[in-house]
Amino acid sequence: TQLLEQSPQFLSIQEGENLTVYCNSSSVFSSLQWYRQEPGEGPVLLVTVVTGGEVKKLKRLTFQFGDARKDSSLHITAAQPGDTGLYLCAGGPMDSNYQLIWGAGTKLIIKP
Amino acid sequence: KAGVTQTPRYLIKTRGQQVTLSCSPISGHRSVSWYQQTPGQGLQFLFEYFSETQRNKGNFPGRFSGRQFSNSRSEMNVSTLELGDSALYLCASSERSGTTSHEQFFGPGTRLTVL
Numbered sequence: 317t318q319l320l321e322q323s324p325q326f327l328s329i330q331e332g333e334n335l336t337v338y339c340n341s342s343s344v345f346s347s348l349q350w351y352r353q354e355p356g357e358g359p360v361l362l363v364t365v366v367t368g369g370e371v372k373k374l375k376r377l378t379f380q381f382g383d384a385r386k387d388s389s390l391h392i393t394a395a396q397p398g399d400t401g402l403y404l405c406a407g408g409p410m411d412s413n414y415q416l417i418w419g420a421g422t423k424l425i426i427k428p
Numbered sequence: 429k430a431g432v433t434q435t436p437r438y439l440i441k442t443r444g445q446q447v448t449l450s451c452s453p454i455s456g457h458r459s460v461s462w463y464q465q466t467p468g469q470g471l472q473f474l475f476e477y478f479s480e481t482q483r484n485k486g487n488f489p490g491r492f493s494g495r496q497f498s499n500s501r502s503e504m505n506v507s508t509l510e511l512g513d514s515a516l517y518l519c520a521s522s523e524r525s526g527t528t529s530h531e532q533f534f535g536p537g538t539r540l541t542v543l
Contacts, residue, residue, distance in 0.1 A: 347530060359534050406530075408530035415484050
């Protein structure tokens with residue numbers, strides 16, 4: 317069974333601080349996606365990484381896919397209250413007939 | 429393109445009743461997946477439909493069922509509701525099955541409360 321462990325589960329920091337969220341597995345994935353979900357809404361896709369070692373930036377958010385395609389990280393620089401939400405990672409299985417493997421999520425609160 | 433739509437947005441039912449939720453995927457998307465989300469269990473996969481056929485199924489009892497129509501719209505049904513079925517039910521559509529990226533686009537969800 318493929319598992320995707322996400323850490324930390326909960327993070328509350330002050331505006332302006334930096335943070336990193338991790339997504340780890342012992343399995344290799346064809347792709348890794350990051351989503352953000354706000355209360356009462358569905359998750360929204362932020363980024364997809366598909367190549368080992370790939371780094372993508374989305375304004376103050378930096379996403380990295382591990383060289384072996386087993387892990388990923390999300391780094392936020394100078395966090396803003398608008399970054400508050402539930403961050404979910406999801407791994408695309410090597411067999412495309414199977415479903416995404418989801419992490420349990422990181423609940424992030426940025427205090428003004 | 430219009431996004432994924434789900435109806436109704438909110439629903440209140442009592443134990444023992446049954447409920448049907450509806451999802452319209454993004455135009456051109458043939459894959460529809462359903463998830464149950466609760467604070468304690470996170471995002472749990474229910475099932476996926478592609479071209480009117482159930483392709484994958486999560487670990488949920490038979491009270492949870494679904495179907496997909498020829499226009500890719502999907503419904504899920506929960507019979508004999510239990511208190512523990514209270515959750516946010518999310519529908520997600522994908523462009524096509526077999527894509528490497530597996531990117532999914534979610535609807536706003538249906539908040540089901542069972543009393």
